[in-house]
Structure formats: C-alpha cells, structure tokens
Amino acid sequence: MTTSTDPIKIATKKEAEEFFNKFDTFLFDCDGVLWLGDYLLPYTKEFLDKLNKMGKKVYFVTNNSTRARASYQKKFKAYGIDVKIDQIYTSAFASAIYVRDFLKLQPSKDKIWVLGESGIMDELETLGYEALGGTDPRLNEPFDAKTSPFLKDGLDPNVRAVIAGLDREVNYHRLAVTLQYLREGEDKVSFIGTNIDCTFPQKDYIVPGAGSIIACAACSSRREPIYCGKPNMNMLDSIISHAKLEKSKMCMVGDRLNTDIKFGYEGNLGGTLLVLSGIETEERALHVTEEYPRPSYYVGKLGDIYELIK
Ligand SMILES: O=C(O)COP(=O)(O)O
Numbered sequence: 535m536t537t538s539t540d541p542i543k544i545a546t547k548k549e550a551e552e553f554f555n556k557f558d559t560f561l562f563d564c565d566g567v568l569w570l571g572d573y574l575l576p577y578t579k580e581f582l583d584k585l586n587k588m589g590k591k592v593y594f595v596t597n598n599s600t601r602a603r604a605s606y607q608k609k610f611k612a613y614g615i616d617v618k619i620d621q622i623y624t625s626a627f628a629s630a631i632y633v634r635d636f637l638k639l640q641p642s643k644d645k646i647w648v649l650g651e652s653g654i655m656d657e658l659e660t661l662g663y664e665a666l667g668g669t670d671p672r673l674n675e676p677f678d679a680k681t682s683p684f685l686k687d688g689l690d691p692n693v694r695a696v697i698a699g700l701d702r703e704v705n706y707h708r709l710a711v712t713l714q715y716l717r718e719g720e721d722k723v724s725f726i727g728t729n730i731d732c733t734f735p736q737k738d739y740i741v742p743g744a745g746s747i748i749a750c751a752a753c754s755s756r757r758e759p760i761y762c763g764k765p766n767m768n769m770l771d772s773i774i775s776h777a778k779l780e781k782s783k784m785c786m787v788g789d790r791l792n793t794d795i796k797f798g799y800e801g802n803l804g805g806t807l808l809v810l811s812g813i814e815t816e817e818r819a820l821h822v823t824e825e826y827p828r829p830s831y832y833v834g835k836l837g838d839i840y841e842l843i844k
C-alpha cells in the first residue's frame with residue numbers, strides 16, 4: 535500500500551500556496567502536530583488563524599483519549615484558539631459512539647468497564663452510560679483479589695463492554711480487574727481499544743501510548759479489541775456525514791504514518807501532509823513499504839509552511 539507519486543516536501547512559497555489552494559478542508563491530528571503534551575508548537579495558532587482567514591474548514595481528529603472533547607476545547611482556549619466542540623473528534627468520543635451505535639448498549643442498564651482516563655469516562659457519561667473503573671481512586675490501592683472493591687463481591691453483571699486506552703496511572707490493580715471482565719468472553723463483554731498508537735510524542739521524549747497499555751489487556755486475556763481511533767474509518771464517516779464534506783478537497787495532517795496518513799489515504803482524501811515534529815522521520819516518509827502509505831506532502835513542522843506564506 536504505497537502512494538505511487540513521491541511525497542512532495544513543501545519548501546517554497548509557491549509550493550505552499552499550491553498546497554493551500556488544493557484543499558478547502560483540513561483535518562488536523564493533535565499530538566505531534568499542534569503540540570507536544572502541553573507545549574504548543576511554533577506558529578500553531580498563527581497557522582490556524584491563517585486557515586480561518588482563507589475560509590478553510592478545520593477539524594481536529596486526535597487518537598488521544600485522555601480528555602473529553604469539552605476538555606480539548608478548554609485546552610485550545612488556553613492557547614487563545616477558539617474551537618467549536620463539533621470540530622473536535624477524539625478516540626474516546628469515537629469509542630463511546632461505537633458502544634451506542636454499533637453495540638447498541640442501553641444506557642439505563644448496560645455499563646462499561648474503563649481501563650483509561652477521564653476522557654473515556656466523560657464521553658460515556660455524556661451519552662448516559664455508567665462507566666466503572668478508569669479514574670476511580672480505589673484502583674490506586676495495591677491489588678488483592680480478596681479485598682478489591684471491584685472483585686470481593688463479584689464482577690458487576692451489567693458490564694457489557696471494556697474500553698481500554700491510554701492510562702498514565704496504569705497499575706496491576708487496573709490490569710487485573712480489566713482481565714476479569716475480558717475473561718467473561720466476547721459474547722458477554724465486548725473489547726474496545728481506543729487507538730493503536732504504541733507511543734506518543736512529548737517535548738524531548740517519546741512515551742508509551744495507548745497501544746502499549748491495550749497490549750497488556752489483550753495479551754493477558756488473549757483477546758484482540760476493535761479499535762475506534764485512526765485509521766478506523768468510523769471517525770471519518772462521522773465527520774463527513776456531520777458536515778457534508780467533499781473528500782477530494784480534504785487534507786489529513788498528521789505526524790504518524792500508520793494512523794494519520796493511513797487514515798487519509800484509505801479514506802480517499804484529496805491528500806495527506808506529514809509533519810516531522812512528532813513521531814516520524816524524513817527517511818520513513820520517503821521509504822516505499824507495504825506497512826504504511828507514504829504522504830502526498832511533508833514538512834518539518836506546521837510553522838515551516840506558515841513562515842513561507844505569512
Ligand atoms: O495520543 C495519541 O496516542 C496520539 O494522539 P494524536 O492522534 O493526537 O497524535
């Protein structure tokens with residue numbers, strides 16, 4: 535699965551202008567593109583302001599499930615960037631929608647066990663579901679099956695799904711209780727992973743991502759989850775159906791080849807832009823492989839394009 539044409543490195547004002555003129559809608563990945571953790575990358579705000587002035591449509595599509603969309607809206611606001619909540623799509627939101635629309639679980643009856651952070655809990659609760667586990671502080675206690683409040687009186691019989699994602703408080707207690715629910719079997723408890731990203735970028739570091747946490751639950755239960763984040767097309771389908779967008783005029787901007795660029799490529803979008811400010815390198819961007827598609831365009835970071843056209 536490779537793009538036949540060689541990726542174009544945007545390096546001149548003319549190339550930057552041609553790039554902008556080709557698309558009317560931009561889908562932005564967040565971690566590694568707009569920011570690294572809480573470090574806003576140079577010219578992120580100016581770049582987004584420029585797109586707004588050009589009348590371009592902008593959406594944010596992040597595999598990071600640690601925050602709910604409302605919380606991301608606050609994160610943007612803290613950087614002086616005004617974003618509507620329906621411009622934001624996260625893997626936590628996609629996973630909650632999957633529970634509602636594909637598994638068709640009943641909010642009044644069915645519950646979900648979470649191995650993850652508040653983003654998953656909050657999105658489930660927004661849809662009316664009771665989410666167990668996750669950020670419950672009782673899970674911070676050392677694990678003992680005889681005294682764990684999640685096991686000593688037996689599992690909750692109304693749990694019908696496990697959603698696993700990035701959990702920076704992960705511990706043996708969380709993994710052990712998650713395993714008990716997964717051992718109930720796929721007929722009784724579905725297994726959903728938010729995203730496959732095995733790492734994600736912070737300023738100066740690359741840290742373990744959701745994929746590495748989910749792998750613990752998958753390995754111990756010998757079950758494979760359905761993943762709802764990029765490159766799963768469900769998120770793209772919900773963006774396009776919500777906003778009636780024209781795929782050929784859309785560009786996916788990301789920092790990871792096997793999620794962001796694959797999402798844009800398999801979604802038949804008009805093009806993809808890889809930025810090298812996150813996970814990937816120029817060498818991997820140019821390498822022809824069956825493992826992931828190459829991008830249509832690439833650049834060191836978003837700010838490099840802004841500096842060409844400002
Ligand atoms: O949190 C992650 O694993 C990646 O998040 P991103 O999709 O915004 O890069």
Ligand SMILES: [Mg+2]
Pocket residue numbers: 563564565566567788789790812
């Ligand atoms: Mg990213």
